[in-house]
Amino acid sequence: MENQKSSSSLKAVIAVLAILLVGSLVYIFKMTSDADVVKTELTSTMTEKESVMKDLQELKSTYDAAISENTSMSDELILERDKVVGLMSQLSKSKGDVASLSKYKSQFKSLQANMKVLMTENENLKLANTTLTTERDSTMVVLGETKKNVEALTGQNDELSKAVEMGSKLTVLNTSGSAFKLRSSGKVIETDKASKADVLRVKFTIAENAIAKSGTKTYYVQVIDGKNNVIGDKKTENFGDSVLTYSFLTNVNYENKTVQITEDLKGKDFAKGTYFINIFDKDQLVSKTSFNLR
Template structure:
């Protein structure tokens, strides 16, 4: 009888040990699989981190090359380059997890968009400078020959040079962008806080020009927020091969006198950061500025 009890107890112990062994094997297999998944995810995020860092380095190199050319846009280029450098610093300190990499990719895309706009403007300025230099050199040659051959016309040439210097092209200056809080009383209070802004205001001045053609003039104003989105109407106009997306168009009755233009863009939930304001005469950029909302 005792032998039967002993045999039953032994079988029970063996069964329990067998169950524990199977459970241990299943647990070890799961832990190994989970570790492999973690290693794979970590390797992927590290690769993405290296890729984004490489893209940011190329972006910085593009800005460095443009800044070295010392154009009138150098300050704006330096400001955007510093943003890239700061993002590179943040990225190098990050752990490279999936959530943070998604954030860095989004910020890189925004910076890349700003770079394309600034590079296009910079190239335009370089072409304008090249054209102006060629025109200046050509003018110097023509004036030199005229002076040699027609000394008697010196006085008339000086007067003519003054007229040509004035030019017939209108000059747009004092371009300014700002934000306003609208009170229930109708009073407008200027603010630099994005959360308080109810409207953006763009103003600019068209200078007096006595030899310019008077009449109705149309200017297209483009306001771009920190997310590289055009604020306002977002209408488009085609000029030759180029298409312009603008915030609003304003018509001005020009009578050869100085005139100031001001228009508001009402809205809400304005983005924080830098805003760029561009004023176009048809497809030509004639003035620009920027402002910041905190």
């Protein structure tokens, strides 16, 4: 009887152990399966994280290339590029769980959509700039040709103006000087003796000029005696940096026709020698002559 009880107890123990063993095996299998599932999920999550990071890197590269073109949209492009960089920084620090990856994917798609819009605008802007550059270059060519024509015409006009200016200057010619003695009767007798001279007579002619400006013309007459002294009024006139000492001036009413001018310079005790007569239009010497008194 005791042997039968011992045998039954042993069988019971073996049965319990067998049950525990089976349970342990089932638990171990389940844990292994769960671990494999978790490992698979982690591997998949890491792969997706790397994929999103790669997409963000490509997005950043696209922005970098567009920014380097330095268009008027550069500020907008830099702002969007900085958003991408910020999202990359957040993604690199994340644990890579499914929820956070879903959020990053959503943000990436939003940034990608913005990028497509901005790239389209940027391309349109570059195309417009290219068109404007072509039009500007064409305009510059036309302006260059126009400038050359204007410069040529300006040169011709300058030459014509100079020609007209030169042509409009009055010509003073036939300048002469002589001495006269005054009789009590008022009659004058020409003389070449200094001791007998009472008057020096200066004569000159203003030639006809159809294109000259008509009106009153003033000429300064300078008479220098044999002692190299200016005689007569001996007044001075300033013309800029130059000063002219003259014997007398004469005003002529010029009407584009030839005019004969005769002026007398009265005096006494005229010196012997050579007398020089200079006719000035302002400070420009326009005619000269000389004569002798003995």
